[in-house]
Amino acid sequence: MKMYMGDFDENGLPDILMWGKVYHSRMSDDPIKGFELVGQNWLHYSKTPAGVYDIQDTDAETIRDWLSVKNLTWSQGYPRYSECEGEEGQLVPEWHDPLLNDPDVLQ
Numbered sequence: 599m600k601m602y603m604g605d606f607d608e609n610g611l612p613d614i615l616m617w618g619k620v621y622h623s624r625m626s627d628d629p630i631k632g633f634e635l636v637g638q639n640w641l642h643y644s645k646t647p648a649g650v651y652d653i654q655d656t657d658a659e660t661i662r663d664w665l666s667v668k669n670l671t672w673s674q675g676y677p678r679y680s681e682c683e684g685e686e687g688q689l690v691p692e693w694h695d696p697l698l699n700d701p702d703v704l705q
Contacts, residue, residue, distance in 0.1 A: 600675025606664040607644065607656075614651055615661055616641040617675060619702075672702040 602615040617640055621633040642656035665671075673689070680688050 600672060600677075602665065602668075602670055602675050604668065606642070606661075606668070607654075609644070611647075612645045614643040615664065616643070617661075617665070617672065619672075 599616055599618040602617070604613060604615075605611065606613045606615060618638065619635060620637040622636045623633055624630060638658075640656075640658045640661035642654040642661055643651040644654050645651050677690055680686060680690050
């Protein structure tokens with residue numbers, strides 16, 4: 599799951615967009631090694647005047663469009679960089695591995 603913050607719906611209130619991916623492990627004898635992307639989901643939360651983030655009924659296409667307009671890719675979402683000791687500032691390897699067989703993770 600990746601998170602993006604901004605005023606995506608341009609209503610003057612902060613938004614949080616969530617982009618999730620589900621992968622299935624390939625069999626060890628599969629000629630394509632690694633994982634297969636089997637699903638994605640997108641969620642939109644908007645901050646209310648009371649300061650609470652409420653989930654919104656926003657369709658996936660709209661959320662994808664908002665990310666596209668801002669040129670936001672999978673790798674630019676949070677978390678992006680490791681905070682683990684000795685790996686600070688490096689891309690989180692589990693989120694950016696070529697074995698995921700997903701072109702989004704390599705952008």
